[in-house]
Amino acid sequence: MPEEYEQQLNMYAHLLRENGFKVDALKIVAMYRDWLIASAERDQSYPQNIAQTHDVRLWDEEEAKWFIEDRVRAHQEAIATSSYNVDDLVECTDDERWAKSPTHALKTNANSGRARKLFDSEEAAFEYAEDPANKMKTGWVVEYRPGENVRCQRYCNVQQFCSQWQNLKNEEAKLTSKEVAL
Numbered sequence: 001m002p003e004e005y006e007q008q009l010n011m012y013a014h015l016l017r018e019n020g021f022k023v024d025a026l027k028i029v030a031m032y033r034d035w036l037i038a039s040a041e042r043d044q045s046y047p048q049n050i051a052q053t054h055d056v057r058l059w060d061e062e063e064a065k066w067f068i069e070d071r072v073r074a075h076q077e078a079i080a081t082s083s084y085n086v087d088d089l090v091e092c093t094d095d096e097r098w099a100k101s102p103t104h105a106l107k108t109n110a111n112s113g114r115a116r117k118l119f120d121s122e123e124a125a126f127e128y129a130e131d132p133a134n135k136m137k138t139g140w141v142v143e144y145r146p147g148e149n150v151r152c153q154r155y156c157n158v159q160q161f162c163s164q165w166q167n168l169k170n171e172e173a174k175l176t177s178k179e180v181a182l
Contacts, residue, residue, distance in 0.1 A: 001028065001030075001054050001056065005028055005056065006026075006056050006057060007067065009026045009028070009056050010026070010056075010058065010059045010063075010064050010067065011064065011067070011068060013026060013058060013059070013064065014059075014061070014064035014065065014068060017061060017064075023058065024058075025055070025058060026055070026056035026057070026058050027053055027054065027055055027056060028053070028054045028056055029051060029052075029053050029054075030047075030051065030052050030053075030054060031050065031051050032047055032050055032051070032052075035047060035049075035050045078090060091164045092151075092152075092164060096151065097149040097150070097151050097152050097168075098149065098150040098151040099147060099148070099149050099150075100147050100148045100149075100150060101120065101147050102144065102145060102146050102147040103118045103119065103120065103145045103147075104118070104119045104120070104121060104122050104124070104125040104142050104143065104144055104145070105117075105118055105119075105125075105142070105143045105145055106118075106119065106125050106128065106129065106140060106141075106142055107140065107141050107142075107143055108137075108139070108140055109139050109140070109141065110141050115143070116140075119142075122142060122144065125142040126142065129142070146172050147172070149165070149168055152164075152165045152168065
């Protein structure tokens with residue numbers, strides 16, 4: 001469960017406590033939009049149902065208060081040190097963007113959509129392919145697959161205003177997919 005979910009629910013819990021409500025526990029009911037029964041049957045670590053309930057750690061009042069005050073302080077500092085320019089905002093981290101690194105896919109031929117093996121670098125893919133022990137055949141290719149910023153791309157409602165997102169897209173465009181035959 002992402003850390004932000006725990007943070008969000010605990011802020012709600014703090015607000016409820018501040019308004020006289022008693023909070024005993026926190027839970028999330030997750031609905032998996034892209035859930036596949038075949039994946040659930042094949043992989044026991046995959047969610048076994050289209051919806052699941054997850055317990056969320058409930059912070060004590062001091063921890064919740066500290067977190068909220070820290071976030072408010074961070075926003076106040078950002079406002080105080082910037083000219084209200086979107087370009088001056090603190091950029092999102094890789095974790096916050098749900099960043100996936102680019103890969104190099106070793107494929108049996110250029111028309112194959114499926115990778116036989118993935119590598120972090122083109123050099124590693126070629127090193128593997130050139131090793132006689134791996135018995136590579138003529139016609140195999142290494143395909144560059146660009147990384148992805150999943151949260152920005154699929155879930156961010158303000159991406160059109162975000163200079164970080166625009167820069168990431170421009171960088172990605174420079175590294176377009178290419179195939180190199182072995």
